[in-house]
Amino acid sequence: MSETHPNLVRIERTATSSDPPLSAEAVFDVLDLRVSYNGKAALQDVSLQVYRQNVTAFIGPSGCGKSTFIRCFNRMNDLIPGALVEGTVRYHDRDLYAPDVDAVEVRKRIGMVFQKPNPFPKSIYDNVAFGPRVLGMTGDLDERVEEALTRAALWDEVGGRLKESALSLSGGQQQRLCIARCLAVQPDVLLMDEPASALDPISTTRIEDLMHELKRDYTIVVVTHNMQQAARVADRTAFFSVDVDEGGHRTGVLVEYDLTEKIFTNPSDPRTEGYVTGRFG
Amino acid sequence: MVKGALALCALVSVLTTVGIVVALLQPSIEFFREINFIDYITGTDWAPLFEPARFGVLPLIVGTLSVTFWACFVCIPFGLGSAIYLSEYARPRVRRLLKPALEVLAGIPTVVYGFFALTFFTPLLQDVGTGVGIFNALSAGIVMGVMLIPTVASISEDAMSAVPRDLRAGGYALGASRLQVSTRVVVPAAISGIVASFVLAVSRAIGETMIVLIAAGTLPQLTLDPRESVETMTAFIAATGIGDVPTGSVEYKTIFAVGLTLFCFTLVMNMVAIRLVRRYREAYE
Amino acid sequence: MSARVRGGLFHAALLVSVAIGLVLLATLLVDVLRKGLPFVDGVLLTSPPSSDPDRAGARPAILGTIELMALLLVMAVPLGVGTAIYLEEYADRERWYNRLLEVNIQNLAAVPSIVYGILGLAFLVRGLGLGRVLLAGAMILTLLVLPILIVASREAIRAVPDSIRQGAYALGATQWQVVSRQVLPAAIPGIATGSILALSRAIGETAPLLLVGALTYVSVNPTLFGDFTALPIQIFQWIGRPQENFHSLAAAGIIVLLGLLLTMNAFAIWLRNRYEKNW
Numbered sequence: 001m002s003e004t005h006p007n008l009v010r011i012e013r014t015a016t017s018s019d020p021p022l023s024a025e026a027v028f029d030v031l032d033l034r035v036s037y038n039g040k041a042a043l044q045d046v047s048l049q050v051y052r053q054n055v056t057a058f059i060g061p062s063g064c065g066k067s068t069f070i071r072c073f074n075r076m077n078d079l080i081p082g083a084l085v086e087g088t089v090r091y092h093d094r095d096l097y098a099p100d101v102d103a104v105e106v107r108k109r110i111g112m113v114f115q116k117p118n119p120f121p122k123s124i125y126d127n128v129a130f131g132p133r134v135l136g137m138t139g140d141l142d143e144r145v146e147e148a149l150t151r152a153a154l155w156d157e158v159g160g161r162l163k164e165s166a167l168s169l170s171g172g173q174q175q176r177l178c179i180a181r182c183l184a185v186q187p188d189v190l191l192m193d194e195p196a197s198a199l200d201p202i203s204t205t206r207i208e209d210l211m212h213e214l215k216r217d218y219t220i221v222v223v224t225h226n227m228q229q230a231a232r233v234a235d236r237t238a239f240f241s242v243d244v245d246e247g248g249h250r251t252g253v254l255v256e257y258d259l260t261e262k263i264f265t266n267p268s269d270p271r272t273e274g275y276v277t278g279r280f281g
Numbered sequence: 282m283v284k285g286a287l288a289l290c291a292l293v294s295v296l297t298t299v300g301i302v303v304a305l306l307q308p309s310i311e312f313f314r315e316i317n318f319i320d321y322i323t324g325t326d327w328a329p330l331f332e333p334a335r336f337g338v339l340p341l342i343v344g345t346l347s348v349t350f351w352a353c354f355v356c357i358p359f360g361l362g363s364a365i366y367l368s369e370y371a372r373p374r375v376r377r378l379l380k381p382a383l384e385v386l387a388g389i390p391t392v393v394y395g396f397f398a399l400t401f402f403t404p405l406l407q408d409v410g411t412g413v414g415i416f417n418a419l420s421a422g423i424v425m426g427v428m429l430i431p432t433v434a435s436i437s438e439d440a441m442s443a444v445p446r447d448l449r450a451g452g453y454a455l456g457a458s459r460l461q462v463s464t465r466v467v468v469p470a471a472i473s474g475i476v477a478s479f480v481l482a483v484s485r486a487i488g489e490t491m492i493v494l495i496a497a498g499t500l501p502q503l504t505l506d507p508r509e510s511v512e513t514m515t516a517f518i519a520a521t522g523i524g525d526v527p528t529g530s531v532e533y534k535t536i537f538a539v540g541l542t543l544f545c546f547t548l549v550m551n552m553v554a555i556r557l558v559r560r561y562r563e564a565y566e
Numbered sequence: 567m568s569a570r571v572r573g574g575l576f577h578a579a580l581l582v583s584v585a586i587g588l589v590l591l592a593t594l595l596v597d598v599l600r601k602g603l604p605f606v607d608g609v610l611l612t613s614p615p616s617s618d619p620d621r622a623g624a625r626p627a628i629l630g631t632i633e634l635m636a637l638l639l640v641m642a643v644p645l646g647v648g649t650a651i652y653l654e655e656y657a658d659r660e661r662w663y664n665r666l667l668e669v670n671i672q673n674l675a676a677v678p679s680i681v682y683g684i685l686g687l688a689f690l691v692r693g694l695g696l697g698r699v700l701l702a703g704a705m706i707l708t709l710l711v712l713p714i715l716i717v718a719s720r721e722a723i724r725a726v727p728d729s730i731r732q733g734a735y736a737l738g739a740t741q742w743q744v745v746s747r748q749v750l751p752a753a754i755p756g757i758a759t760g761s762i763l764a765l766s767r768a769i770g771e772t773a774p775l776l777l778v779g780a781l782t783y784v785s786v787n788p789t790l791f792g793d794f795t796a797l798p799i800q801i802f803q804w805i806g807r808p809q810e811n812f813h814s815l816a817a818a819g820i821i822v823l824l825g826l827l828l829t830m831n832a833f834a835i836w837l838r839n840r841y842e843k844n845w
Contacts, residue, residue, distance in 0.1 A: 074736065076732070076735065076736060079732070079735060104738055104739070104740050105738070106738075107735065107736055107737065107738040108737075108738035109738075111736065111737065112736035114729065114732065114733065114736075116729060118727075118729035118730060118732065118733040119733075120730060120733065120734070120748060121730070121752055122751075130734070130737065130739075130747070130748075131737040131738070131739075134734075134737070134738070134739045134740075134743045134747065135737075135738055135739075178733065181733075181737065182736075182737065185737055185738060283656075283741075283742045284652070284656045286648070287648050287649070287651050287652035287656060288652055288656075288657075289648075290644070290645050290646075290648030290649045290652060291648070291649040291652045291653065291657075291667055293645055293649070293709075293712065294649065294667065294670055294671050294674060294712060294713070294716070295667065295670060297674060297685070297709050297712070298670055298673070298674060300685050300688075300689055301677065301681060301682075301684075301685050303688075304684055304685045304687075304688035304689060305681075305684065307688075308688070355586075358583065359582075359583040359586050359587065360583075361583075362579060362580045362582070362583025362584070363580070363583045363584045363587065365580055366580035366581065366583060366584050367584075370577060370580060379584060379588075382588060382591075383584070383587055383588070385591060386587050386590075386591055388766070388767075388770075388827065388831070389591075389594070389770075389824070390769075390770025390771070390772070390798055390823060390827075391770070391772065391773075392770070392772045392798045392801050392802050392805075392820075393594070393598070393770075393801075393820050393823070393824070394594075395802075395805070396598075396801065396805055396813075396816055396817070396820060397594045397597065397598070399805065400597075400601070400805075400813055401593070401594075401597045424590075427586070427587055427590045430586075430587045431587070458569055458573050459573065459577075460569075460572060460573045460576045460577075481676070484676060485676075485678075487678070488677075488678025488679070488680065488681075489678070490678070490679065490680045490772070490773035491772050491773060491798075491802070494773075495802070495805055515678065515680050515773070518680055518683075518684065518777070519680060519683075519773055519776050519777065522683065522684075522687060522776055522777035523776050523777075536684065536687070537684065537688070540680075540681060540684045543678065543680075543681070544677070544678075544681055547676065547677065547678055548673070551673060551676040551677075552673070554676070555669075555672055555673070555676075
C-alpha cells in the first residue's frame, strides 16, 4: 500500500523532537524462536531484534503468544513445567539459553513488570528494598529506595510513608511501585507485560509517560493489547497473529516488525493492516 | 542443597511408616513361630497371661466389631442426617454456626468420652432398665458413635457440596420436593464421598482405644450381647502395655501380634476410603 | 402419607440428627462441670497425686502436658513445615517417589494412635533403650501429629498467590530466597494456626503415652529423661480408682484439660482472624 489508508485511526504520537535518536544497537537478537507447552507449539518462527534505548511494543490479538514471547527474554518460561524454548535468543551477543547461563543472573539484568500489579505483602520500603537485599547490593539502601521511587514517579506520593503496607496503595500506585522495585536492582532492560491493562485511564497515562522517561536509560519491551498505546509510546512495533492449522491448533507467529510509524500508517502485510484498522482483532 | 535438607524432613514420614511396619512385623513373626497362626485367628479363648495360656484372638476381634457396630448404629444415620441438613436444608447463617459446633465434638479428647460413658451413660442405661453391666459394649459404642458423627458429617457434606448446583436445579425444575432432590439426586451423586466417610468412621472406631478401655472393660468375652463387658484389640494392647510384661516374652509379643491384626484392619479400610475420596474429588474437579 | 407430611417428618428427622450430637455434647459438659468444678482449686493445680483424694493434685501431670507441648513445638513444627515446603515448592510432582510420599502421609494420618504407641514401645523405649521417659513420649507424639501439620502447612503455603513468587523470581531471586523471604513469611499465620490446632490434638492423646510409659502414678515433676505423666493419663488413672471422690477429681482434671484446649483453639482462631490476608 503506498498511501495512508483512510480508515486508520487518528494517532497522537507523544514523541517529541527532544527524544534521543532511535538507536540501532541490538540488545536482543532472536532467531527462529519456537515455544511449546507440553509438545503443543504456542509460538513459532519468530525472528527479530530489540534495540537499545527503544520502546519496542508487541501487539496482536489474544492468544497470539505475545506474553509467551516476552517471557523468553528473562527465562521466566523456565518456571512453567512442560514449557520448551527452541531457537536462539541472544542478549548482548550471548546466548541466553546456553547451558552455562544461570537464569537467576539473567533476571538480575532483565526486569519484568506484570499485568496485574503484584506488590509483596510488605511495606513500601521493603518492597523496593527486596531486590537489592537478595542480590547483595552494597551501598546505602535508603538512597537506593529513594532513587528507585523517584525514577518511578512515586516518591512524591509515598516518600513520607514508606513503612506503610504496599497493599494500601491504589492500583496505579502499586504498579509504579512494582516498576520502582525493578529499577532498584539497576537492570539493563525492562520487560512490561500489559502493564496498564488493569489500570484506570489516568494511571495508564502516567505509566506511558514513565515509559518515555525511562527509555533514556533502559531498553523497554512492552506487550499491549491496546493499539493506541503502542502507537503512543513505542518506537518500534511487532505485530503478532494466530495461525490455525488443519487440526484447529492455534500457533502464534510474527507477522510484521518495523518502526511504529510504518506499522500504523503504511503496513506491508494485509494482516497487519486488518488489525490496525480495526477490521479484526 | 536446601532441597536436600527439606527432603530429609520429608523422609521422616517415610521412616515412620517403615518403623511401624518393622515394629509390628518383627515380633509378630517371632510370635507366630511359637503360636500357630490358625489357632490364633480362629481360637475363641483369649487368655495370654493365664496358665495355661490361650491365644485365640477371636474374642478381641468380635469385641472390636461389636463396639464398632454400635458406634456405626449412631454415627452413620445421624452423621448422614446432619450432613444432609447442613448441605441441603440449613440457611447459610445457621450452617456457619452449626458446622463448627459439630466440629467441637471431634475435638474432645477420647479419655473425656470414656469418662462420660462410664460415669454418666452406663448408669443412665442401667436406670432405664437395659441390664447393662458396669463395663459394657453398648455404652462405649454409643458414645463413640456420637464422637464420630462429625467425621461422617463433614466428609459427607463436603461430597454433597461438590455436587454441581445444576443437578439440583434440574431436580427442582421437574417439580421434585427437597426431600426427593436430597435423597434421590444429591446423595446418589455424592455417594462415593459418603461411603468414604462411613469407611473412615469404621476405621476410626476400630482404632479407638480410650473409650473402650474405660467403658467396655478388659474382659475378653466372645459375645455379641452388648450389655456384657468385652475387650477390644486396642484395649488389650493398652492394658498389656501399661503392665509389666517382660520384654521378649510371648506375652510381650502378643502386643505386636494383636497390633498387627489391628493395623491390617485399619489399613484396608483407609486405603478404600482414600480411593473413594479421590474418586469423588476427581469427578467434580 | 402426603408428600408434605413426609417432607416435614424428614426435615424433623434431620434436625434430630444434628441435635443429638449437640445435646450429648451439652450433657457431657454439664455433667463434667457438675462433678468436677467443686474440685478445681489450688490443691488440684499445685499438689502431686496422692492416695487421699482430698490431698491429691495434678501438678506433675499438668507440667508434663506443658513440657510435652513445648517439645512438640520444637520438634514437630520444623519437621512438618520443612516437609510441606519440600512438597509444595521443590518436589517434582511427576516423580513416583514424591507421589508415594504424599500417599504415605495420607495413610499415616489415619493410623490408630495406639499403633504409634507400639512404634514407640518397640524402638524408643526398648529398642533405643531410652526407657519410659518424657523425650520418648514427645517423639512419638511428634510423629503422630506430623501428618496433620504437614497438611495444614501445605494449605497455608498454597494460599500464597503465585504472582508474588513470579514477582520475586523476576527480580533475580533464587528459589530459596523466594521461599524464605516471600512465601514463608506470608504463610506464617496459616502455619501458626495449623500448628496450634495440631498441638491441641496432641495434648488430648492418651493411648500412645500409655505404651511409651507415662506411668500412672508419678509424684515428681517430670524431666526430660525421667518418669513422666500427662494430664490425660492422670485423668485416666483417677477414673480407674473405685472411690467416688476420685471420679470427681477426674472430672476436675477434665475441666483443666478442656480449659487448656479451649484457650489454645481460641488463640488459633484469633490468630487466623487477625492475620487473615486478603489478597
